[in-house]
Amino acid sequence: MKIQSIRCVQIRVPEGKPRPKPTRPPWSDEAEVANPMSKFPRYKRYRPSWLPDRWSSVWVQVTAEDGTYGLGMTSFGRACAAIIEDHFAPRLVGEECLAIEKCWDMMFRMSKPYGTVGIASSAISGVDLALWDLAGKLQRKPVYELLGGAARDRIFAYATGNDVDWQKEIGFRAVKLACPYGPTDGLRGLEENERLVARARETVGDEIEIMLDCYMAFDVEYTVRLAERLRRYRLKWMEEYLIPEDLDGHVAVRERIPWQTLATGEHMYTPFPFAFLAQRRAVDILQPDIHWVGGLTACRKICAIAEAAGLEVILHGGGLTQFGLHLTAAMPNTPWAEYWGPPPGIRPEDYTTPWGPAVMQDSCLFPTPGDGFGLQIEESWIEPFPM
Ligand SMILES: [Mg+2]
Structure with a gap:
């Protein structure tokens, strides 16, 4: 079974019953946390003041020839999605779905010209997790098996x-x-x-x-x-x-x-x-x-x-x-x-x-039961990733 397509998506979970409200604000709303930017007074007080705030989670959908698909999740928004969609996806299509070590090695080596660490290794993570989810679904087993x-x-x-x-x-x-x-x-x-x-x-x-x-x-x-x-x-x-x-x-x-x-x-x-x-x-x-x-x-x-x-x-x-x-x-x-x-x-x-x-x-x-990673995500919640 070969990989037919790889794309970045987002998951929109329909509104459920509202969550209960916290009885007091969580510590993370206000607390100072020592961090690598603490030496710059302008950004010292509050960590979110310098962290990227427009980079959402990136989900990856890898679909096999028979229409079965797996989902993976990573971070760093459009920057990460660009590496997956522009570079990795077209070169992995046609590979065997279960050849996960080979696909990992290909992404590891493909990313060499711009560096494999940081956002590139996050991009590898998203694709790799989707491949494992797909492998579990194709074999009807949870990933831990x-x-x-x-x-x-x-x-x-x-x-x-x-x-x-x-x-x-x-x-x-x-x-x-x-x-x-x-x-x-x-x-x-x-x-x-x-x-x-x-x-x-x-x-x-x-x-x-x-x-x-x-x-x-x-x-x-x-x-x-x-x-x-x-x-x-x-x-x-x-x-x-x-x-x-x-x-x-x-x-x-x-x-x-x-x-x-x-x-x-x-x-x-x-x-x-x-x-x-x-x-x-x-x-x-x-x-x-x-x-x-x-x-x-x-x-x-x-x-x-x-x-x-x-x-x-x-x-x-x-x-x-x-x-x-x-x-x-x-x-x-x-x-x-x-x-x-x-x-x-x-x-x-x-x-x-x-x-x-x-x-x-x-x-x-313990993981929730189910094939692959047992993600309880409906197909109708999957939307294209906004680039
Ligand atoms: Mg830590």
Whole structure:
């Protein structure tokens, strides 16, 4: 069975019953989050002030000769859609639908003249996920069965976000805080960061794990100073403390704080930087994003690299979509999933969409049943992507 067409689309879900309103504004409405632009006063206060705001999600529809189609999802709007529609799509039409490794390798190599990382690897992700969805539909199996079958029947999910009282109330047993301050905030920032973690520990007690996400905001020195200051709060891990290109910096942090569990990877692309980190054991947990790193095919390679180094993979955002859950269900070394915690007052069962998050129970998730990624998307909701 050959690929007949590849196109970018958007999914318009019909209005359902209105979601309940949050009982207070979520932390993300107002909170300052340390980030790589924090050194520029004009953009320091609020992360969304510099992030691209006109780039929507991009869905990819790959259709086989018999009319069966698969759907994949990625980010970065028209820029990403242009790579898929103008470059990859016409050159993949006519390839075997099930030759996913070959198609991945073709996209990886086709993108060389302008670079495979970033938006190009997001474009690869969208096509790759659609091919996996199609493969599952053609073989009438969920993707986790194509990967060898479920390795676990429940996936432990942790909540991301600073509304830890609410996350505790709805049953999460691990929470991840966004760190507000970085090197430009000096000693006062260090103290405020400590206060945030101390308050969270006081709120959740000793039975719930706490992690700290640093969103590429620090340098080596700041990472070490903050980790030493926070040691008494027993962080499960510190995440993404350096800009992703500073691979040697990751080795330096590992050497200076060998006792701290370290995690990174959501802004790294293709398996190569993960192989670098694994070889040097510079982090303990690899966190690729299945929608950006190169899709499920790249994540599967990263899981194998991690396994050979005795490391774990916990997908960025992977608890939020069916795409990530299928990989996390199937691999031996993917113990947890990330879940962007619902705003205060909204329970996880009222926070689902047809492609995720899945329903969370007792801090655990599992993919919804169905062939491919089990996406509950009607054909009539699929519309052309506005270029
Ligand atoms: Mg993160």
